[in-house]
Amino acid sequence: MDERAERDERDERDERLEAEGEVAVARLAIGSGDLGHAAKHLGNALTTDPRCPDAYEALSELAAAAGGHAAALELFPEDEPCIGSIACVAQLHAAAGQWEPALSALTSVIGADPERPWAEVAWLADPALPGRLSPDAVTRAVAGLSRNLPDPLPPQLRDGVQPFYALVRACVAARPEHTLLHAMASALARRFGDTADAVTWAERAQQLEPGHTQAVILGSALNAAGRPDDALAVWEAEIARDPSDLHLYVDVAELYGKTGRPAEGLAWLDRALAAEPDHPKAAPAAFALRHAVDGGTKHLLALSDHLRAHPDHNYAAHLLNGLCDNEPWLGHVHHALEASVNVLHQMLANPETARDHEIELLGSALEAPSTRLALRMGFPRSKLDYQALPSPDPRVPQYRVDTALWEFEGLDARPAVAPPSPEAAELVRQVAALSWSAPGAAYDHAVRLAGLSAEDLLAVCVHPPLPREDEQGAYLLGRQPEMWVRAVQTFACLGLAHHRADEPWLDSRRRTLLTHLLFGPEDWTNEAAGFALLATAWSDPTTRDDIGALLVDRMMAVGKAWQDRDATILASLCHLVLACPWLQPTFLDLADKMLSAATEFHAQPAPDAADRQAEITAALKSRTTPHPRKPRSLLTRLFGRSR
Structure with missing residues (x-):
């Protein structure tokens, strides 16, 4: 077991x-x-x-x-x-023997907690029950339950609802002339993935008594059965008959989008918005379809702005979440690209390697100092040394900064600030997350950190607490400690974005602190500060011009350095710039080209990857050498001749 x-x-x-x-x-x-x-x-x-x-x-x-x-x-x-x-x-x-109130109460319980076996009661499985229930009562029960069930129904919920579904099937067979029972049963069958029955029952309902509800459900059943054009024909005919349901316009438009025809879908949304400019679904759906047509992040930002202006438009939040999901920085922390992190993953995946082993890594060239935090979180008795200092020197800030998180002694980096207070570390530990529904949502989530001092927030960037003691925390600690370090740094910087929030942006302490981190020595904290700036810009349009310029400035400097040596934060900075659609197209195009080049470079396996994999053992004082490659030729076409 x-x-x-x-x-x-x-x-x-x-x-x-x-x-x-x-x-x-x-x-x-x-x-x-x-x-x-x-x-x-x-x-x-x-x-x-x-x-x-x-x-x-x-x-x-x-x-x-x-x-x-x-x-x-x-x-x-x-x-x-x-x-x-x-x-x-x-x-x-x-x-x-009060069967109908019994069914009503039971379906309310199932709908509230469908994963549990509430429906496994003997009276519900009685073969005589369908004859005891009025079809109207069953129809109401199915309609009420279906509103609370996802579509489709995930596997873990099906067992809990199955006994009720069996009753519904028996009731449909016993009442072949009841229109709405067939329609509601179709909606439930669709959730179970029984698309053939869903179509049959919906068609029967439409034959018995054509109507708006029946047409909507029939179109949904046809779509679930893989017949989108038939669904569109049914829905468009219903709109022609009764043009009052603007939600159906949205369904038509989105189905065009899902079948690769977003421009055709936009025409339907234009009709809906002409009738109701602030329709809670049509307006957000229009931004989503325009994003499907144009790409980029312009319409995602517009959708975010729409949600900020209409916080009650839950559909806007739903769409924004789906569109930002799996997009670096828009929906989650960008992953780390350092060679030592790759080696860390390999060691953690080795079942013979224990956390208390003394691990020594020797890297060919200096990497972001935060990689040490990740390595020591995975292996507390570890040591990371480097053989060479790359040029240009990644330890040198882009500009003079007064906020230093790291101090260097040769190629060794140590935190330049004392640890945070235990209370501050614990609060960041509770708030930090790897993902969010959109940049603005991450900014809002971090407001819980607004009461912490700037000193504590800076300190937690280089003294991260261990992950939370839950299933995700155990996974991160045992498999990807660097992602937790990056999440902590990200939310510490988001906390800084709320520091003295009443100060005007350009002269604010929060801007000063974040720009010092952005332009400091090359490190993951540059990325974290960059995202905190981006999230601020998404939340406050008055800051956008300034923040976009700051992010472009940092990206350009790192991109130029990348002509001569690896700069692992470049791809992340490119993503941040691309999330600033208010910038001039020249900068967005450059960010896109640099991102493609950096992605291509990091996708190439290192020449010695197989040998390095073989060298990794769980032996005490095991020694392995991550070898970075030089990306000299890949960006020359973007910046001109390499130095």
């Missing part, structure tokens, strides 16, 4: 024991006549374990003690927040 299965079995055993304990207390309360107290404990028991047979037996005992099921129902107030109490209500209604 694997570790996850053992954990699941242990959790189930613990839940069963806890539920049985609640039932025991409930039975004591029934015996003493305290029926209200007993009802609370039975609700707790089903909340803990919806399958607990003792809880259902004790519920019958409660009903008997109360003088009947109707009296027992009075013990469970309608405003009771405990989900298990609502399951008790469903069971009591069913025991009394």
